[in-house]
Amino acid sequence: MEQNIEKHTIAVLVDNEPGVLARVIGLFSGRGYNIESLTVAEVDNAAHLSRITLVTSGTRMIVEQIKAQLDRLVPVHKVRDLTDEGPCVERELALIKVAGTGDKRIEALRLADIFHAKVVDATLTSFVFELTGTTSDVNDFVALMTQLGLVEATRTGVVAMAKGQTGF
Amino acid sequence: MSEQKLTGAQIAIKALKDQGVDTIFGYPGGAVLPIYDALFQQNDIRHILVRHEQAAVHAAEGYARSTGKVGCVLVTSGPGATNAVTGLLDALCDSIPIVCLSGQVPTHLIGNDAFQEADTTGITRPVTKHNYLVKDVNDLARTMHEAFYVARTGRPGPVLVDLPKDVQFAEGVYVPPAEVKHKTYRPQTKPEIARVEEAVELMANAKRPIFYTGGGVVNSGTEAARLLTKLVQMTGFPITSTLMGLGAFPASEPQWLGMLGMHGTYEANLAMHGCDVMINIGARFDDRVTGKLSEFSPGSKKIHVDIDPSSINKNVAVDVPVVGDCAAVLEEMIRLWSARQQRNDPAALKDWWKQIDGWRARNCLNYNRSESVIKPQYALERLREALKGKDHYITTEVGQHQMWAAQFLPFDEPNRWMTSGGLGTMGYGLPAAIGAQIAHPDAVVVDVSGEASFLMNMQELGTAVQYRAPVKIFILNNKYMGMVRQWQELLHGSRYSESYSEALPDFVKLAESWNCVGLRATKVEEVDKVIEQMLAVTDRPCIVDIVVDQKENCYPMIPGGKAHNEILFGPEDSPSDATPEDGMVLV
Ligand SMILES: Cc1ncc(C[n+]2csc(CCOP(=O)(O)OP(=O)(O)O)c2C)c(N)n1
Ligand SMILES: [Mg+2]
Numbered sequence: 187m188e189q190n191i192e193k194h195t196i197a198v199l200v201d202n203e204p205g206v207l208a209r210v211i212g213l214f215s216g217r218g219y220n221i222e223s224l225t226v227a228e229v230d231n232a233a234h235l236s237r238i239t240l241v242t243s244g245t246r247m248i249v250e251q252i253k254a255q256l257d258r259l260v261p262v263h264k265v266r267d268l269t270d271e272g273p274c275v276e277r278e279l280a281l282i283k284v285a286g287t288g289d290k291r292i293e294a295l296r297l298a299d300i301f302h303a304k305v306v307d308a309t310l311t312s313f314v315f316e317l318t319g320t321t322s323d324v325n326d327f328v329a330l331m332t333q334l335g336l337v338e339a340t341r342t343g344v345v346a347m348a349k350g351q352t353g354f
Numbered sequence: 355m356s357e358q359k360l361t362g363a364q365i366a367i368k369a370l371k372d373q374g375v376d377t378i379f380g381y382p383g384g385a386v387l388p389i390y391d392a393l394f395q396q397n398d399i400r401h402i403l404v405r406h407e408q409a410a411v412h413a414a415e416g417y418a419r420s421t422g423k424v425g426c427v428l429v430t431s432g433p434g435a436t437n438a439v440t441g442l443l444d445a446l447c448d449s450i451p452i453v454c455l456s457g458q459v460p461t462h463l464i465g466n467d468a469f470q471e472a473d474t475t476g477i478t479r480p481v482t483k484h485n486y487l488v489k490d491v492n493d494l495a496r497t498m499h500e501a502f503y504v505a506r507t508g509r510p511g512p513v514l515v516d517l518p519k520d521v522q523f524a525e526g527v528y529v530p531p532a533e534v535k536h537k538t539y540r541p542q543t544k545p546e547i548a549r550v551e552e553a554v555e556l557m558a559n560a561k562r563p564i565f566y567t568g569g570g571v572v573n574s575g576t577e578a579a580r581l582l583t584k585l586v587q588m589t590g591f592p593i594t595s596t597l598m599g600l601g602a603f604p605a606s607e608p609q610w611l612g613m614l615g616m617h618g619t620y621e622a623n624l625a626m627h628g629c630d631v632m633i634n635i636g637a638r639f640d641d642r643v644t645g646k647l648s649e650f651s652p653g654s655k656k657i658h659v660d661i662d663p664s665s666i667n668k669n670v671a672v673d674v675p676v677v678g679d680c681a682a683v684l685e686e687m688i689r690l691w692s693a694r695q696q697r698n699d700p701a702a703l704k705d706w707w708k709q710i711d712g713w714r715a716r717n718c719l720n721y722n723r724s725e726s727v728i729k730p731q732y733a734l735e736r737l738r739e740a741l742k743g744k745d746h747y748i749t750t751e752v753g754q755h756q757m758w759a760a761q762f763l764p765f766d767e768p769n770r771w772m773t774s775g776g777l778g779t780m781g782y783g784l785p786a787a788i789g790a791q792i793a794h795p796d797a798v799v800v801d802v803s804g805e806a807s808f809l810m811n812m813q814e815l816g817t818a819v820q821y822r823a824p825v826k827i828f829i830l831n832n833k834y835m836g837m838v839r840q841w842q843e844l845l846h847g848s849r850y851s852e853s854y855s856e857a858l859p860d861f862v863k864l865a866e867s868w869n870c871v872g873l874r875a876t877k878v879e880e881v882d883k884v885i886e887q888m889l890a891v892t893d894r895p896c897i898v899d900i901v902v903d904q905k906e907n908c909y910p911m912i913p914g915g916k917a918h919n920e921i922l923f924g925p926e927d928s929p930s931d932a933t934p935e936d937g938m939v940l941v
Contacts, residue, residue, distance in 0.1 A: 201537065201538060204487065205475060205476075205479065205485075205487075208476070208479060209479060212479055212480055216480055247667055247671065250667060251664065251667070251668055254663045254664035254666070255664050257663065257664075258662065258663070258664050259484075260483070260484040260504055260538065260539050261538060262538060263537075263538050
């Protein structure tokens with residue numbers, strides 16, 4: 187029963203308690219599931235709730251398993267498959283350092299402008315750009331910068347939210 | 355709420371009492387001394403001192419499985435906690451509710467590689483249903499109550515609470531269980547009625563139905579077993595069960611087909627293979643049961659009742675998933691079934707039973723009887739006769755003897771059969787028997803054992819002696835790790851690499867050295883006598899060394915990677931081409 191590999195973005199609301207991230211990651215490594223990206227931060231300070239966004243891939247049966255297994259973890263409040271539940275907004279933030287002078291430096295700045303990247307640090311020989319966009323926007327920008335003196339890049343991974351008025 | 359302050363150790367003990375705990379299995383050490391001190395100063399909870407922490411967990415499992423209550427364990431930090439790991443995983447695999455308290459170094463030393471420090475919550479995270487590290491004494495009572503709630507609710511399992519020593523000394527406020535509500539964990543126990551209706555609709559139109567039940571029914575409780583029996587009798591369908599589910603439906607009933615799976619009966623496996631509607635209640639399509647997945651019951655519609663949504667569609671895609679507690683689902687099924695006008699076509703059902711009776715006539719558990727050597731199956735048949743009418747519990751170790759026990763000992767009630775199914779832990783049976791005996795002091799408790807498995811936790815004989823637990827250790831001594839030898843014959847050209855039980859002790863003398871009773875049977879005609887003598891011992895443990903045929907193998911057998919209709923019946927079925935290459939890698 188061969189099945190297509192699907193990519194899914196899953197949001198998980200958890201108690202912000204010690205070990206909760208280890209439980210989620212341990213689940214993925216222990217059961218051999220893929221994690222393409224994972225982000226986590228507290229979203230409700232008073233209620234000690236954190237929101238995890240993870241991007242994973244697998245057959246339909248595996249993706250359903252992943253959600254059921256996540257839901258089974260004791261500190262997990264909610265699991266939502268944003269890919270399944272209709273359109274959603276997905277964004278990544280990246281910091282990208284480029285070093286160089288002359289034409290390459292000017293070209294880097296011009297491209298940054300086109301991509302709506304912000305300059306958050308500048309020296310006479312380098313820039314640090316901040317870029318927010320979809321994963322593919324960030325991929326494209328990093329690919330271009332590679333040819334213009336890319337020194338390093340760091341990315342948050344995807345955060346995502348369903349479109350429309352209803353909440354998590 | 356009283357504002358009276360207690361120490362952490364007192365809070366832990368009070369929480370145990372308020373959770374109804376009367377027995378705890380444990381082993382002391384530096385990091386739990388305050389709790390041991392608090393235990394010393396009270397009389398409500400009985401502490402059973404084991405000889406190894408692994409055995410503490412297995413004993414608690416035996417206690418839990420035979421009573422339906424949560425089993426309790428207390429171990430020290432570091433090696434105490436790591437020794438408990440196998441037991442915790444065993445309980446996780448078989449969904450046994452356990453609460454394990456472990457000592458930890460004081461909070462200010464955590465992370466400093468202190469003496470007997472282990473990252474216990476880290477190590478036990480994948481082997482528990484959930485675990486906690488308590489850093490503030492004022493969280494302790496709530497955490498303890500949560501631990502019990504999580505252990506017994508939904509799909510049961512082991513929960514560990516790690517308690518730093520300074521928290522055990524610190525003073526804090528106790529809260530009773532009633533004031534603790536879990537924030538997130540609320541498993542669904544009541545099924546969606548529409549799903550149950552779908553299931554009953556399928557059942558009523560089935561021509562070749564079968565119930566396939568598992569440990570979930572036992573976990574759900576005696577009411578679930580009663581309802582299952584009622585539904586099976588109302589429908590007239592055949593029923594089989596997994597190793598873990600034995601006893602939920604009475605084996606003495608005519609609808610019972612015996613256990614299914616790798617060493618299950620011919621009739622159970624063929625009926626599973628050929629059914630048109632499969633009603634899985636509280637089983638999990640484990641690989642020991644399904645065999646080759648692509649050929650597993652190819653023509654059937656499948657109903658799957660499970661309290662754990664992650665069990666559904668994990669290995670086998672099903673047609674009607676029903677999430678809920680077995681008892682709640684069975685109750686609805688019975689209600690809907692009773693209300694129905696249209697039921698199964700009686701002629702079709704009759705044909706189905708005719709077919710099943712044909713398979714039954716194959717008499718698959720038959721073995722080559724012998725006058726000169728004790729066959730292990732014969733010894734179990736005699737044990738079965740001797741136990742008739744006696745209030746008894748059976749535990750097992752792991753190996754051929756375990757499978758023979760499952761095949762040859764009938765169970766008419768749940769909670770009477772305790773075996774390590776999911777993990778297959780050699781060394782489980784003796785401590786589990788002690789746990790069951792502590793819970794049922796007047797019952798007969800027999801650990802059906804192999805000579806190799808017994809050696810894995812035989813130090814627990816000391817525990818049994820200390821508490822005058824008159825467990826019976828019924829060793830089917832074939833001087834081999836028989837199950838390993840059987841696989842070596844099947845898959846590795848009979849090269850018996852390291853599977854001979856060399857340098858065995860004299861089990862009779864071993865028993866006597868502990869002031870237990872030791873008995874031996876070497877001839878067929880001695881078996882009955884020895885069993886009779888064994889059952890007469892009621893004040894101390896008894897080891898029975900049944901010297902059995904060294905070469906006997908366990909049949910029927912579906913080799914790994916084969917389908918349910920490809921069964922080996924005995925040594926005459928040549929093992930040469932028995933297993934395809936892709937099956938070789940399976941365990
Ligand atoms: C802790 C542990 N180690 C290894 C195994 C693998 N194993 C399964 S059965 C078996 C042999 C058991 O021998 P014995 O207790 O004599 O039982 P028999 O099969 O001979 O009845 C072994 C080594 C296991 N199940 N558990
Ligand atoms: Mg043996």
